Amino acid sequence: MSRIRLGMVGGGNDAFIGGVHRIASRIDDRFELVAGALSSTPEKSQASGAALGLPRIYDDFKQMAQREARRKDGIDAVIIVTPNHVHYAAAREFLKRGIHVICDKPLTSTLADAKKLVKAAEDSDALFILTHNYTGYPMVRQAREMVANGDIGTIRVVQVEYPQDWLTVEQDFKQAEWRTDPARSGAGGSTGDIGTHAFNLACFITGLEVESLAADLTAFVPGRQVDDNGHVMLRFEGGAKGMLWCSQVAPGNENALRIRIYGDKGGLEWAQEDPNYLWHTPFGEPKRLITRNGAGAGDAAARVSRIPPGHPEGYLEGFANVYTEAADAIMAAKAGQDAPADVLYPTVHDGLKGVQFVSACVKSSARNAAWVKLDH
Amino acid sequence: MSRIRLGMVGGGNDAFIGGVHRIASRIDDRFELVAGALSSTPEKSQASGAALGLPRIYDDFKQMAQREARRKDGIDAVIIVTPNHVHYAAAREFLKRGIHVICDKPLTSTLADAKKLVKAAEDSDALFILTHNYTGYPMVRQAREMVANGDIGTIRVVQVEYPQDWLTVEQDFKQAEWRTDPARSGAGGSTGDIGTHAFNLACFITGLEVESLAADLTAFVPGRQVDDNGHVMLRFEGGAKGMLWCSQVAPGNENALRIRIYGDKGGLEWAQEDPNYLWHTPFGEPKRLITRNGAGAGDAAARVSRIPPGHPEGYLEGFANVYTEAADAIMAAKAGQDAPADVLYPTVHDGLKGVQFVSACVKSSARNAAWVKLDH
Amino acid sequence: MSRIRLGMVGGGNDAFIGGVHRIASRIDDRFELVAGALSSTPEKSQASGAALGLPRIYDDFKQMAQREARRKDGIDAVIIVTPNHVHYAAAREFLKRGIHVICDKPLTSTLADAKKLVKAAEDSDALFILTHNYTGYPMVRQAREMVANGDIGTIRVVQVEYPQDWLTVEQDFKQAEWRTDPARSGAGGSTGDIGTHAFNLACFITGLEVESLAADLTAFVPGRQVDDNGHVMLRFEGGAKGMLWCSQVAPGNENALRIRIYGDKGGLEWAQEDPNYLWHTPFGEPKRLITRNGAGAGDAAARVSRIPPGHPEGYLEGFANVYTEAADAIMAAKAGQDAPADVLYPTVHDGLKGVQFVSACVKSSARNAAWVKLDH
Amino acid sequence: MSRIRLGMVGGGNDAFIGGVHRIASRIDDRFELVAGALSSTPEKSQASGAALGLPRIYDDFKQMAQREARRKDGIDAVIIVTPNHVHYAAAREFLKRGIHVICDKPLTSTLADAKKLVKAAEDSDALFILTHNYTGYPMVRQAREMVANGDIGTIRVVQVEYPQDWLTVEQDFKQAEWRTDPARSGAGGSTGDIGTHAFNLACFITGLEVESLAADLTAFVPGRQVDDNGHVMLRFEGGAKGMLWCSQVAPGNENALRIRIYGDKGGLEWAQEDPNYLWHTPFGEPKRLITRNGAGAGDAAARVSRIPPGHPEGYLEGFANVYTEAADAIMAAKAGQDAPADVLYPTVHDGLKGVQFVSACVKSSARNAAWVKLDH
CATH class of the missing domain: 3.30.360.10 (Dihydrodipicolinate Reductase; domain 2)
Structure with missing residues (x-):
């Protein structure tokens, strides 16, 4: 089974949650992180991307969305882990290009943005997965x-x-x-x-x-x-x-x-x-x-x-479950199918x-x- | 040190809390239960009192208050453990005769009764102790x-x-x-x-x-x-x-x-x-x-x-602490003194x-x- | 129901376990402590007994056993809470006079004493209760x-x-x-x-x-x-x-x-x-x-x-249960009957x-x- | 930083611990699994390897050791997760070819094997890491x-x-x-x-x-x-x-x-x-x-x-820590250096x-x- 190609927006060197998403996406071996626009300035983005050894590093999320959309081996999905006020603007760029979005919570910093993001998701063929990780x-x-x-x-x-x-x-x-x-x-x-x-x-x-x-x-x-x-x-x-x-x-x-x-x-x-x-x-x-x-x-x-029982699974495994649900849904979408009935993840509507x-x-x-x- | 003579109003055969108060009053050996009007009817009062081997059994709290007040060896204090709506009427009879009152919570069933009971306690030389037992x-x-x-x-x-x-x-x-x-x-x-x-x-x-x-x-x-x-x-x-x-x-x-x-x-x-x-x-x-x-x-x-630590004390010991605080206060009152500074119990004002x-x-x-x- | 008259050997002012036994014996109101030889010297015995307000204070356990055995209202049972090496000598005096013994654990300080104490208990009509209190x-x-x-x-x-x-x-x-x-x-x-x-x-x-x-x-x-x-x-x-x-x-x-x-x-x-x-x-x-x-x-x-559940009972209540079992057994013995079948307490054989x-x-x-x- | 190339011996479809090792090796992104001899028969090995999408699948561990040793991009290290009695024979093949060994516990099924394995490890330039994972x-x-x-x-x-x-x-x-x-x-x-x-x-x-x-x-x-x-x-x-x-x-x-x-x-x-x-x-x-x-x-x-605290890490993260310590040691070895002083993992001597x-x-x-x- 081939891995889903991932990009990441936000999650640079000094961000806690970026590292969490990266580990979570790796645990079940369903994703591969190949691109990133990890910080709010091009310089920091480049530095953070290089530290991770990312194949493709972009100055900002817009550049990443545009260029990845054009590549044959472009990313299938993007992780958005910026501060909240950037979620909508970033998600929109990917959704409108049919790239699936895995986005940190809360959905947005304002109710107006949240409603626009729901619209953007509804208008897109791409999936939107919100990482309310405790559901995992x-x-x-x-x-x-x-x-x-x-x-x-x-x-x-x-x-x-x-x-x-x-x-x-x-x-x-x-x-x-x-x-x-x-x-x-x-x-x-x-x-x-x-x-x-x-x-x-x-x-x-x-x-x-x-x-x-x-x-x-x-x-x-x-x-x-x-x-x-x-x-x-x-x-x-x-x-x-x-x-x-x-x-x-x-x-x-x-x-x-x-x-x-x-x-x-x-x-x-x-x-x-x-x-x-x-x-x-x-x-x-x-x-x-x-x-x-x-x-x-x-x-x-x-x-x-x-x-087995008695060997504790923790926060990262719970988080990984959201990613694995997302992987199942994305693979189904790539195959033009509905996700299996038991696949379960928080949606843009939960985010609203x-x-x-x-x-x-x-x-x-x-x-x-x-x-x-x-x-x- | 002689024991404080106690009467009890309510707490008959099928009442849970009466037995709790009796045990709590015994644990530190400061009280002796000598009289009771334990139920809402004279017959049940007599039966419950006899089952406990009480020396003096009364038909109702009013009779108990009147007769005990006249005895030289009458009760020093009364425990009131009736349903809430009886608290005020019962307490008043003892307070006005200078008999200390130890009363179950809540203070009364109505706010009007509570205010009257505060007044009755303030007008009396007797003490009023409310058994918010968790404070013990x-x-x-x-x-x-x-x-x-x-x-x-x-x-x-x-x-x-x-x-x-x-x-x-x-x-x-x-x-x-x-x-x-x-x-x-x-x-x-x-x-x-x-x-x-x-x-x-x-x-x-x-x-x-x-x-x-x-x-x-x-x-x-x-x-x-x-x-x-x-x-x-x-x-x-x-x-x-x-x-x-x-x-x-x-x-x-x-x-x-x-x-x-x-x-x-x-x-x-x-x-x-x-x-x-x-x-x-x-x-x-x-x-x-x-x-x-x-x-x-x-x-x-x-x-x-x-x-010692590690030997658990429980609910009854905590309850007993309220009784022992009450005993210290009552003994001080009998001696015409203020209670020691560290004596601590819930009052009628807490009840209000x-x-x-x-x-x-x-x-x-x-x-x-x-x-x-x-x-x- | 009349209370069982108790004496106590050991348990003077600075002994922890004496106070525990006294509280435990009081909780269910089945006993009354009326006599004591609470310490290893007559002076300390008198002082400790006076502090507790005991009606009858003795210089030593032998004197207590002799004199109480002669009284019409003498003790029914004795509590032995001395250091271990005294248990046998003290218990023997009471057992041979038909006074029930409630004794702290371990039974004795030596195996030889333990065997003699078993013999003494078997030869006596009196009961022997060992306070392995955790069984309560x-x-x-x-x-x-x-x-x-x-x-x-x-x-x-x-x-x-x-x-x-x-x-x-x-x-x-x-x-x-x-x-x-x-x-x-x-x-x-x-x-x-x-x-x-x-x-x-x-x-x-x-x-x-x-x-x-x-x-x-x-x-x-x-x-x-x-x-x-x-x-x-x-x-x-x-x-x-x-x-x-x-x-x-x-x-x-x-x-x-x-x-x-x-x-x-x-x-x-x-x-x-x-x-x-x-x-x-x-x-x-x-x-x-x-x-x-x-x-x-x-x-x-x-x-x-x-x-009720959720209102914790603790160490003293567990200890009191041993006393209440003892009370049931002693009352049965006084009535010339066997103890009820469900009465359960540690025996001299458990002590051995x-x-x-x-x-x-x-x-x-x-x-x-x-x-x-x-x-x- | 390039990933360490891993092979695996044992850990086929129905083995619990193989999957655990694979996840543990992935969590911190230091390893890449590229080869395997996952079962005791060639058929099962092929099937299990195919299910995992492994690039190189071998019939047995000896074949894997030989062929990987010859490749320029051969594995740097091998994971051994067979039943205990196979540990020594498998480890020996890799150790003698300078391939680092990460081996499940206990070290061997017999004391004789354990001593031979210590010798084999001492005679090799390769590292031997025993996954007493609780140390992680x-x-x-x-x-x-x-x-x-x-x-x-x-x-x-x-x-x-x-x-x-x-x-x-x-x-x-x-x-x-x-x-x-x-x-x-x-x-x-x-x-x-x-x-x-x-x-x-x-x-x-x-x-x-x-x-x-x-x-x-x-x-x-x-x-x-x-x-x-x-x-x-x-x-x-x-x-x-x-x-x-x-x-x-x-x-x-x-x-x-x-x-x-x-x-x-x-x-x-x-x-x-x-x-x-x-x-x-x-x-x-x-x-x-x-x-x-x-x-x-x-x-x-x-x-x-x-x-952060309050977000539980579990068994897999503890296991991953052994892998990450191993990664640090292996990278140092590849660079011809001693492992950093704080790198800590169970050794073949602990296994003995x-x-x-x-x-x-x-x-x-x-x-x-x-x-x-x-x-x-």
Whole structure:
């Protein structure tokens, strides 16, 4: 099976997430990175590309899109890992040339951009895959499958949270800088950077849509221009209720994304930092600890697991699962076929919902936590 | 040291909490139960009293208050463990006769009763102790001491929750019956029964007052007249923010009271089901696990611990600590002295705040989760 | 129901375990402490007894035994909580006068004494209860019941351990002093003080007898006369194998008694520091977490539980369960009846086995860890 | 930087560990798999190689060694992932042709083979890397660094264990079949397959050598020809003592490798199933939880970490670290230089010690658990 040829926009020397995408794309050997426009200036792009030994290095994403589109052996797909405000402009160039896009979250920095990007994706024959990577964890798949199977009954309550602590004090390194700049990150701070992950995870597992929310956002660190803590109450279509907490000022929390879902027959609990475990709590029976590839785990998890139970898979493997799903979809597309029915990845529409979530949070908070509909 | 003579109102044969209070009062050997009006009818009172071998059994609390007040060896204090709607009427009878009152939470079933009870307590020479028993856990004391010492800096975020699962389905036994009847329990269901504990714990540890709240209450089980799930956003005086979740429909949760407090220097995390552990997370340092009576635990916890670290103390010992604080205060009062400075127990004013919390939750929820001040 | 009248030998002001026994005897209100010979000198005995407000204080245990035996309202039972080398002499005085004995473990400091004490107990009409208190934990009872029910099949492997850290460095306070003096503690150090608990627990839950053992004992702290670390391999009658580790020099371990039992159908895991949880691991199914009084817990645990699941019971409640079993047995004996069939407590024979365990460990270690039979 | 060209011996379609090695070799993009002799028959080799799309497929390892040695673009290194009894014969062919060997553990199935393989490696210019992959986990490196820094003082006690449950009942699939066949696996069953990992880990972290051991091995499943449970007491040079338990019949244990090390100043605890955490327990201070790349983690761990704390790295990343160390060493060798000082991987000598461990266990057990020296 030949490898899918990849380009990368962003992800230069000092960007954390670029390296993650590169490893994730390699793990299952389905992709080959052959081109890049890795930084915001031609000089830095060249330097970063050379450091990686890339065959083809471009000054900027537009140049890359144009030239790769013309090559016979041009890239099949592009990874976009720039700061958020560049996502739309970059994605557009590739989509309109039929090059598949694998894009980091959140979809865009503004709701207007998000809507334009949805249009661009809909108008294109190319696929758009959004790397809400937590959806790739096997036990997240297991949870989704169990909900769909009715194992916990009708969902009533969803508690999801994503606390971190790295912005507890003012930080001035690059990762912190653009993430706390509304012009590049978007109007949401913690809500955009990690709240969107929590929101997406809740919807992905439950299969429910959030109807409206009430948010109380705060910037605790003096001078910070975007929220570093978000308290959000959720109302789901159909009557379930939820709470979402995201924070970057909660000392002792590294990436403590955690979700708990309760239905009228039982509950499910999962934590990103210990991702190989899923608690299932059927009402009136002892709690059960389901492990990745272990007894009690089903097909949806097995499909995206590589190694035996008790040998932990982690963040990179979960991320790699999104890439492998993308590979299956892209290979099908190249063959003019639909993706297999079990291929599952976050779409541009999920991305729009995430930006709507941020926008609704900001709007609600500005109105003293009044309820705001998601598609306001 | 002679034992304090106790009477009990409520707590008959089929009441769970009466037995808890009796054990708690015995653990440190400071009290002796000598009288009771244990049930709502004279017959059941007599039967329950006889089963316990009580020396003096009364038909009702009023009879007990009158007769005990006249005896030379009458009770020094009374425990009130009836359903909530009886608290005020019972407490008043003893307070006005100078008999100290140890009363179960919440203070009353209505805000009007709560205010009258505050007045009655203020007008009396007798003490009023509210058994928010979780304040008695040594590691809760430790947390409070660390906050007061500035170990976590200025508090920004408080996440507190108390999920249970016993009302996931409709229940018809006695404990469930009165707790879901607004006439006896009060307008709050889960908010009154367990939300008040979470609220009290947050205030007790942080030393902060809640300024206002926004609540979204739900009765998920069809036909239930009071909330069985409460989602609440909190704003504290001084700028801290919080979330409170209480639920009786979260399968897999027994009494999962848990609090997490984050300041600008560090955090603290404590869970009632594993009460001998306190996580301290100083920003930029490894997490530390402080254990009861273990290395790193301070005076406030040691003062209320009985046994070495690694030998777990539990719910009954934490409850007993409230009784022992009460004993110290009562003995001081008998001697005409102030209680020692380190004696610490929840007061009638804490009880009023709890009822205000429930009332504010109900009011806010009725107004679509609008913000309501606590002293509305 | 009238209370059982108790005396106490040992347990004076500065003894940790005396206070534990007193609380444990009070929790279920079945006993009343009315007499004591609490220390090794008449002066200290008087002072300690006065501090507790004891009605009758004696100079020594012999005087107490003689005089109480003559009183019409004399003690029904005596608690012996002296250093180990006094157990036999004290117990004998009460047993021969028909006074029931509740005695701390290990049974005696020497094997010769242990055998004489068995004889004395057999010759007496009085009961002998050994406070291997960990047998009183509800989830230990649950584990025993599950083994007996065949839930884990035929037992193959037993891993039991009891590490502590308090003797990591030389200590000179009273508790450390006598426990590291072979004349008072016995030839075993960690093996006698805590290894016996681990050994007893393994036998109690599994219902198996240890046939032989091979032990490698070490005194790591320079100058220490008894072992502070014991490594022991066990062979059970019937073919199961086990390992036992006890240590007082394992930093970070408080009282980390833990047992894991594996059969051909499943396993069980329990840890004393988190005693309300029992893991059941049926082969080929997800792990299950059974909680005290929670779903999946059976009659044997419910019988010795007081409060709902999620409200932790601890060390003192487990200890109290041994006392309450003793109370049931003593009341039956007073009525000239056999104890009810479900009454369960460690006996003088269990105590003999514990001393045999220590003796075998010491003998094996002296022979370079050769296998030694338990009844050598 | 050009990639190192790799061949693979063993690791065909139905072998678990081959796929693990392939992923591990890809994660950091230092290797390229270009040749293989993946199975024991030419037909299966061809089929497996074709399935992987390998450029060069050979009938057997000898053919591969010969032909690759002659090519200008021949492989730089070979991965050997056959059943144990083939390791020596295969490794020899490559070593004698100067091709670096990366070999799965245990080193060989017999002690005689192990000694010959040491000789072959010593006689070769090529490197020999043994994939005791657990040495690649960042927090294992952290533990090793802390021991070397004296953070826990002089080591006294080492408790290491590796229980599994997959052989609780008889199994007839391929993985189980050869692992329980002494002709292919070696005389040790659980001792060889997983006991060697535990043994290696203990030595790797502590820097200590085991002087002698006493082992009680058992085959619990009827008809099994090798041990499925091993109880081993260890004596280290210098006076430390230890216990090692390995089992394949402990239901509920997946790959529960765990090590606890106690010195006179503190302790360390690590568990493979939760590999991003390391407990440090300084005597007399609260326990500290050190996380990968988190506060308190040092250079040795950071050097082999890829992503931020709270994003778990797992088994494959730990395995990849062994590969990346190998890559650094191989690149240095190709340049005629010594490997950088911080490059660290298990060697053929570590492999010999592992086989000596198995041999000593088998010998000791046959002599009723008599002490056997490791270099017997």
